[in-house]
Amino acid sequence: MAKDFVVGIDIGGQSTKLGVVDARGEVLAQSVIKANPSDDAKVIIDELAAGVKSLITSAGKEDQIRGIGVGAPNGNYYTGSIAFAPNLPWAANGEVPFAKMLSESCGGIPVALTNDANAAAVGEMTYGVAKGMKHFIMITLGTGVGSGIVIDGKVLYGSDGFAGELGHTAAVRHNGRACNCGKSGCLEAYCSAIGVARTAREWLEASDEPSQLRLLDNITSKDVYEAAKEGDALAKRVFEFTGRLLGESLADFVAFSAPEAIVLFGGLARAKEFLYEPTLKAMNDNVLPLWKNKVRILFSQLKESDAAILGASALAWEL
């Protein structure tokens, strides 16, 4: 029977999403598995394989699956392993040969693995705003900041499979904020959802400026966004600051790979109305004259849940 379908899997700290996808990028069936607290990779992978099999059955596509593509934190395309992923208890303290184990549990269907930001880049290139582009950089602005770099139509993996960790380049070179990675001043410490909330909290502490955010106990980036929409001046400045730091970093990324566009994706990218202009301005203020007003900043238009599945699934076509 022709194998005209693939499975896309997006593994996150909270849940794992899976879908059966056809060649046009239609998600025919999808399901969600809530994160299992077990730290036993075998348990997790067997549970996932059961979910995959049942989804394939419910879509009526037994024996028609060409491959399984998986996006996961710290997923390595070259080795097929997930290693030292702090948000996955079963892969937090060592290296799990994930692709091999899942393929075995799924009766030998081939499995390709990459990290979540690379999967998002593939999804955007195959089905989204980067369709037809040969050179672009995907920046995922979520709890953290990830990136997927596309060069000549292919994801950049580098010598070891870990290329594209732009969230951990320096947004602030000295005396920057501590980052979860152990370094300080990283882009992720400022331009993630957590970074935005932290900027707001720091600024509220440092002044008496009135802000509706003062009424809240535990400020999140969503609170800052809501406040900005209601005209809160401090909240709006938090996004201006965030956009400025992001744009300054983007300018350096442009000097590296001369992309056609930067694609922003993830929860924080929903604050487009406040982020777009300061980000674009800071980028253009910091690139060489030859790139001024030439590189576009685009916001992903794929549904976030679909995008992750689609990106991972696109990987499976190459198997």
Add this chain to the structure above:
Amino acid sequence: MAKDFVVGIDIGGQSTKLGVVDARGEVLAQSVIKANPSDDAKVIIDELAAGVKSLITSAGKEDQIRGIGVGAPNGNYYTGSIAFAPNLPWAANGEVPFAKMLSESCGGIPVALTNDANAAAVGEMTYGVAKGMKHFIMITLGTGVGSGIVIDGKVLYGSDGFAGELGHTAAVRHNGRACNCGKSGCLEAYCSAIGVARTAREWLEASDEPSQLRLLDNITSKDVYEAAKEGDALAKRVFEFTGRLLGESLADFVAFSAPEAIVLFGGLARAKEFLYEPTLKAMNDNVLPLWKNKVRILFSQLKESDAAILGASALAWEL
């Protein structure tokens, strides 16, 4: 007759070097043309073509030249043009279709053009310390700072042919030194020969610390190097500072493309004894744990004059 030889040309602000090269990277004959102050591109290119023809004749390789490879400031691989190159009066104020014009003046021999740092990277990959590497970054530390980025064994040109301008990424994000490019805080403003001399001059002005450099009128990077070799404490600290800034930037480049190695080249790289340790330390202090002590910093071992010709010539084999 078999076309088993190529010509490599390195165009600089002071002079142009050319050589006839065989497949093993032997420079069979070479010559130098001093920079002509004319701002007429036709004059310059006809003069160069005459030099090429006479060199081919003196090497006895008429009708055996497969192609001509050229490295030049702001040379664009895709378009074959040199545009807005501040140090070349004949290409400073517009775009010169260099490859086409030179090919016509040389009786139709095909010409490939790239910028000087990319040519150096190709030379290093073909004949130097990067032989066999698929992923590395070449940093040229000369009057300015250039870069050539190799991904999967190919020079990265990006969407427009201008990728790899790492000399103009931010070494200092705010209130940095003015750079020749019009921006401020660029790596080139600190880690070039000019930057080293400037650091020394600034530090001498800012303190009364004794230093043999105080005896000099117009300090150059070579003076700082000589002083450091003689044990001058201030001069040695200038290199430590330069190495630290360079290493911090290299850490961010590693996060982008995960190279096997960084190759340093150019006049300033001769100060290896003072630059290597602070650069390596700063790089390792600023990369994610997964790259700590994994990425090598290498110094080019090609003779500088040969390297430029060899790099440019290597480009011609692909014609």
